[in-house]
Amino acid sequence: MIILRRFLGLSLLTALVGLGGCATTGGNPNDPLEGYNRAMFSFNDGVDKAIIKPVASGYKAVMPGFARTGVSNFFANLGDLWIGINNVLQGKVRAGVSDFGRFAMNTTVGILGLFDVASNAGLEKHNEDFGQTLGRWGVGGGAYFVLPLLGPSSVRDGIGRLVIDWHGDPLWYVGNVPTRNELIAARAVDDRANLLDVSRLAEEAALDHYAYVRDAYLQRRRSLIYDGEQPPESDPAKDSNSGAGAKADARAETELPPAQIVTERGERVITADDEELTPAKEFSETPAQPVAARPEATGVTGAVYEPRIPYNHDALLAAPAVRTGFARTSRRP
């Protein structure tokens, strides 16, 4: 199974590199592989409707709520170790220590992770994986890429997931192969059951289900890499007083691609050891920026990048040099 997985990862890698080379046209700069992606999306959707969703719905109907929570907690607890390692890799040592603390607490007091006592004790769960770590290190997302069965991803996140992440997944180290496979299947069913409401909502809300899921994935990953402090998207209502369409156009072109943490001059907007980025600290240390101060902030682009200075959101938004710094990911192979 490991060999199969490795083979799958490798062949996907070569496929990605090959496809990346001939990435052309398409309406959306984030999605040059739209033709393949749509086909794979509808294949996945077919498998989901035929097998995975019915199983997950049945599981949800049969299992009492508290038991399902226990199962989710158990798998979530195992994930905390790898989340902690990724936090450390991204320089967020405090968050990483908190993740290890969660694991220790939930594994012992929480009876092998069945109960999430750490959350009640104030240790929040985080969301990290190796794709995010790569993003934090400055690797662009590359093209949007729908993985077989696993769903929405990108070149970067797909490599993170298929090549690296499973090494940090405790379930893959379970010695007994049938047991391991059962556990992995159980986790997949549990994950899907937790997403039933969301997936129904997305289907109802979307004009184009494929594009809706794609754009939500890209926004979500961008937000995760910035830990929720991403610059907002362009807004014609706010831009209308100064050169309307053209400005909105320019911003849409430069801001829509997913997180790109290195500016055109090669400076990192977010540095690896940037502990200040955690929202709690930022809120306590960054004073509210008065509106009048914003134009002056345009000149201080250099100061924004200082690793030890709190990430100044308003100044970052006001500085055009920074805004255009979000290079289009499609240019990066």
Added chain:
Amino acid sequence: MKSFFALCFSFFATAVSAQELAPDALVKKISDEVVSIVKQDKDIQAGDQKKINELVDAKVLPHFNFSHMTALAMGRNWPKANAEQQKALINEFRTLLVRTYSSALTTYKNQVIEFKPLRAAAGDSDVTVKTQVKQPGTEPVSIDYGMEKTPTGWKAYDVVVGGVSLVTNYRETFNAEIRDGGVDGLIKSLASKNRSLDTQASSKLK
């Protein structure tokens, strides 16, 4: 201590109208009201669409600016639509958003909504109210509200759940629709989506 705050707050809420409330206080007031109603009402928890609609119409919708939301979703295409088309777009987009997201109320299960301190200066007319929905076992989900000051009080024009804007998530789809069929094509698609949700809802009732 908690009840003391609640007392203060209820006094505050009755003393000042929605027009004068600060944006974060407004979001908190509406969330508290809606959550307390959903908690008490078994019909809403069971998915009674009529009751949900009544609640949303009365408590939530007056505090949203749907024309700004539509403009935000349209992005650079917004100026390409004439006044009449813009009106039609606002109408259809509003219907779609309200229909799909009001049903999410039924999934509420005792999550705790936490408000982060508001970062804004006194004169700001555009702020982001940041909240977190906490639930043991999963990471907290952030819900941020883009709010702007209008003559009739603060209004939300964007809702961002876990980093995904429910509004700008439509932008690429709208772009593609307009590229293929113009603004009228987009209006038609939105209208037919709303109609198909209508028939789905009515077939469920039968």
